[in-house]
Amino acid sequence: xxxxxxxxxLRDEAGQGPAVVILQPAGQPVSxxxxxxxxxxxxxxxxxxxxxxxxxxxxxxxxxxxxxxPEPAGVIAGNATAPLALWLAAEKPDAVAALGLIAPPPxxxxxxxxxxxxxxxxxxxxxxxxxxxxxxxGRAFRLALPNCQMLFVYDAxxxxxxxxxxxxxxxxxEFLQRREKFIVTTRSGQLYP
Amino acid sequence: MPGGRFRNVPRSRxxxxxxxxxxxxxxxxxxxxxxxxxWPVSGGKYxxxxxxxxxxxxMNQFKLADEVGFDWVTxxxxxxxxxxxxxxxxxxxxxMTQVVKRAKxxxxxxxxxxxxxxxxxxxxxxxxxMTGGRIIAxxxxxxxxxxxxxxxxxxxxxGRFEEAMQIIRMAWTETEPFGWQGRYYEYRTISIxxxxxxxxxxxxxxxxxxxxxxxxxxxxxxxxxxxxxxxPQAQKSVELYRRVAAEAGWTPTDDxxxxxxxxHVGETDEDAVHAYSNLSKIGPxxxxxxxxxxxxxxxxxxxxxxxxxxxxxxxxxPRSMQESIEIGSMVIGSPETVxxxxxxxxxxVGAGIIDMTVANDLGDKTLRSIELIGEKVIxxxxxxxxx
Numbered sequence: 231x232x233x234x235x236x237x238x239x240l241r242d243e244a245g246q247g248p249a250v251v252i253l254q255p256a257g258q259p260v261s262x263x264x265x266x267x268x269x270x271x272x273x274x275x276x277x278x279x280x281x282x283x284x285x286x287x288x289x290x291x292x293x294x295x296x297x298x299x300p301e302p303a304g305v306i307a308g309n310a311t312a313p314l315a316l317w318l319a320a321e322k323p324d325a326v327a328a329l330g331l332i333a334p335p336p337x338x339x340x341x342x343x344x345x346x347x348x349x350x351x352x353x354x355x356x357x358x359x360x361x362x363x364x365x366x367x368g369r370a371f372r373l374a375l376p377n378c379q380m381l382f383v384y385d386a387x388x389x390x391x392x393x394x395x396x397x398x399x400x401x402x403x404e405f406l407q408r409r410e411k412f413i414v415t416t417r418s419g420q421l422y423p
Numbered sequence: 424m425p426g427g428r429f430r431n432v433p434r435s436r437x438x439x440x441x442x443x444x445x446x447x448x449x450x451x452x453x454x455x456x457x458x459x460x461x462w463p464v465s466g467g468k469y470x471x472x473x474x475x476x477x478x479x480x481x482m483n484q485f486k487l488a489d490e491v492g493f494d495w496v497t498x499x500x501x502x503x504x505x506x507x508x509x510x511x512x513x514x515x516x517x518x519m520t521q522v523v524k525r526a527k528x529x530x531x532x533x534x535x536x537x538x539x540x541x542x543x544x545x546x547x548x549x550x551x552x553m554t555g556g557r558i559i560a561x562x563x564x565x566x567x568x569x570x571x572x573x574x575x576x577x578x579x580x581x582g583r584f585e586e587a588m589q590i591i592r593m594a595w596t597e598t599e600p601f602g603w604q605g606r607y608y609e610y611r612t613i614s615i616x617x618x619x620x621x622x623x624x625x626x627x628x629x630x631x632x633x634x635x636x637x638x639x640x641x642x643x644x645x646x647x648x649x650x651x652x653x654x655p656q657a658q659k660s661v662e663l664y665r666r667v668a669a670e671a672g673w674t675p676t677d678d679x680x681x682x683x684x685x686x687h688v689g690e691t692d693e694d695a696v697h698a699y700s701n702l703s704k705i706g707p708x709x710x711x712x713x714x715x716x717x718x719x720x721x722x723x724x725x726x727x728x729x730x731x732x733x734x735x736x737x738x739x740x741p742r743s744m745q746e747s748i749e750i751g752s753m754v755i756g757s758p759e760t761v762x763x764x765x766x767x768x769x770x771x772v773g774a775g776i777i778d779m780t781v782a783n784d785l786g787d788k789t790l791r792s793i794e795l796i797g798e799k800v801i802x803x804x805x806x807x808x809x810x
Contacts, residue, residue: 355604358589365593365601372599379612382593384586384605397604413602413611 237279237287238294244268248327249303250406251276251295253311263306263391266399270407274298283313284340285321292322302327304406309333309363309388316341319350326350328409330402333363333388337374345374351409352378355398357386377410442678444769444808446801447495447529447778448488448793449683452481452515454505455784462568462715463503477784478508478515482522484783487790489523491797497529497683497778500565502572510572513546520553527557531628531648531681531778534565535591536583537573541613543587544594548619556620561628561648562588564636567722568715577727581635583607588627588643595624628681631660635729641667647675649774650683654751656734657682657772677775677808682768685753686779688795689788692756698788699755700744754779758799765800769807777804 242260245268252261256277267273276295281287291314295303304327307315312334319326320341329352337345352375356365368380381401383390391398405412456473459465485496498516501507509515512530519528528550533543543562551558564584570577586605593601593613600614619625628646631637640647641664649657661680668675689695723732747753751771754764765777779796783789 358593365597368601369597369599379602380599381602381604384589384603384608394604397606401602401604415611 235290235294237281238291239277240274240298241277242273242275244273245271247271248406249274249299249301251299251303251305253278253291253305253307253315255280255310261391262395263399263402266396267403270403271304274303278311278314283311283317285317287314288317288321291318292325295325299325304328304330304402306330306332306402307334308391309335313338313341316345316348319348319352320344323348323350328406329353330405331355331371332391332398333357333360334371335363336367336370342374346376348375349377351405353381353402353405353412354378355381355383355390355401357383357388357390357393359385360387360390363388379405379410379413442676442775442808443806444677444804445494445776446492446796446804447497447681447776448484448493448796449497449499449531449778449780450481450484450488450783451499451501451506451780452478452508453784454508455480456505458505462718463571464505474508480786480789481508481515481783482518484781484789484793485519486522487793488797489526491794492801493526493793493797495527495529495559495776495778496523497531497559497561500530500532500534500563500569502569513550516550516558517553520550527559528554529559529561529628529778531559531561531650531683532563532565532630533561534569535562535587536564536580537569537575538587540587540590540608541594541610541615544591545615547591547625548595548615548617551619551621551625552617554620556625558619558621558625559628560591560625562591563630563648567727568718570722570727571718576725577722578725579607580727581729585639588629588645592624592627595619631664632656633729634660634663634731637664638667640664641675642671644668644671644673646679646681648681648683648778649772650681650778652682652752653747654768654771657751657768657774661773677769677773680772680774681776681778682772682774683778683780684751684768685747685755685782686761686792686796687755687782687785687788688758688761688792688800690757690791690795692760695756695760695792696744698785699782702782702784758795761796761800762803765804766807775808 244264247270250271250273252275260275264273305315312331329350331354354368354371356368365382371378372380386393455477456470458468488496498509498512500512502510516528547560564580586607594615600612603610628648629640631640631647637660647664687695687699751768754761
């Protein structure tokens with residue numbers, strides 16, 4: 231990526247379709263959810279540096295992403311990058327089609343103050359075996375963000391994307407496509423025609 | 424009638440004292456008419472009138488049990504057989520909330536791997552609300568034949584059970600709508616109404632007859648239910664449960680352990696034995712799974728039984744009345760004899776809740792058995808288990 235930032239780097243690109251950006255810290259392997267998502271999406275794994283999440287960092291990220299994703303993109307972030315993704319949705323809502331936050335840490339004071347204004351469709355995922363960010367932590371996101379769904383991933387920790395990649399990718403794939411409507415299944419229950 | 428200790432059973436444990444021993448009455452709600460054997464059982468000889476009378480009689484027995492002092496009345500879930508007319512125990516429990524005014528109503532179970540766990544959570548919460556918090560939530564895998572009922576693969580029984588239980592607990596405790604991305608279950612939004620009266624949720628019991636189940640119960644601080652069992656088998660199950668619980672950092676009390684036992688009490692030993700012996704002429708009383716050997720073989724080959732396969736199959740095998748009494752899978756006799764038999768179960772197993780499977784198709788003798796337990800056995804049980 232020809233990004234105007236030393237902190238931000240395109241690590242990997244896979245698939246075709248609507249754009250999905252996975253934000254992750256530098257030096258991590260490409261997520262195991264990428265192959266499944268790449269069937270329906272153009273999946274861009276973007277490394278972000280160690281800068282603290284803030285409105286300024288979000289502006290910097292938005293400028294970098296604009297070089298490769300001109301249209302609004304689905305944004306997926308893990309524990310380390312979730313605050314930055316939320317700031318991106320707060321500062322540049324037109325750049326973010328939907329948010330998927332995997333085991334996000336509790337909202338800090340600044341984000342709590344801003345949360346009510348983040349209208350972006352958001353899915354927060356918590357693992358049922360995650361001691362650091364247990365499912366009960368999801369309640370705060372549901373209450374703070376006006377357009378937030380909460381999903382518990384069974385038998386998984388905060389590393390759910392590596393432990394249960396198919397389950398996590400399936401939920402994100404559907405949510406990023408259908409956003410709020412994803413609570414109504416479109417999967418057929420018919421066994422035989 | 425044996426009066427001493429069980430044969431070959433060492434007195435091996437120090438009882439962990441807790442609340443007074445509890446008496447539960449399990450009424451299978453058996454169809455009291457003529458029916459074929461096997462499983463599933465043909466409906467060809469089914470009588471609507473007999474079924475109505477069978478259910479009405481069971482309701483009377485539950486009501487009487489409540490009046491004479493039983494701590495719990497219990498139900499089970501069985502399908503496709505006259506052995507039990509409660510394929511959905513939640514339905515009859517709903518009716519029982521109107522006649523059982525004091526005792527707790529224990530549903531042992533719901534067979535959660537073959538059901539919709541959100542529906543189970545909702546129904547338990549409804550019943551808990553209707554009783555003001557008198558529901559005991561049993562969650563079982565069910566007997567192997569039940570997997571045929573709703574076309575569920577028995578090989579996936581344990582995985583479905585463990586996940587379903589977590590969904591139910593989460594549905595009871597999480598106040599914000601949530602979705603679930605499981606292995607066997609997927610929901611996009613769960614937010615049940617009504618919610619349980621008991622907080623954080625009703626007491627949960629599960630079957631601990633297999634080693635895997637006992638270990639799971641211990642790791643998750645769930646009460647242990649032992650049915651179709653005997654004292655030597657139950658001792659092993661309880662020992663494992665207590666050991667794994669200790670590893671998990673807690674100590675079960677006797678009040679965490681249910682021992683279900685076939686029970687009939689008469690005025691004398693001879694009366695009780697005579698009355699119960701006549702029941703063998705009426706209908707099948709053994710394992711539903713073993714009633715169909717082809718089915719049992721198919722379930723076995725699917726891997727249902729787990730690592731104690733031989734033990735699990737052996738405990739389902741039919742035995743003579745005398746042998747059943749000696750190994751503690753049946754208590755029968757006068758009140759005095761039954762008190763001794765229950766005391767032995769309590770002492771040898773460390774179970775604090777005796778769930779008496781009443782012979783519910785003996786008419787007045789069944790009612791008298793329940794009365795005698797209330798008058799003479801329960802007061803004795805109250806003296807056991809107290810610190």
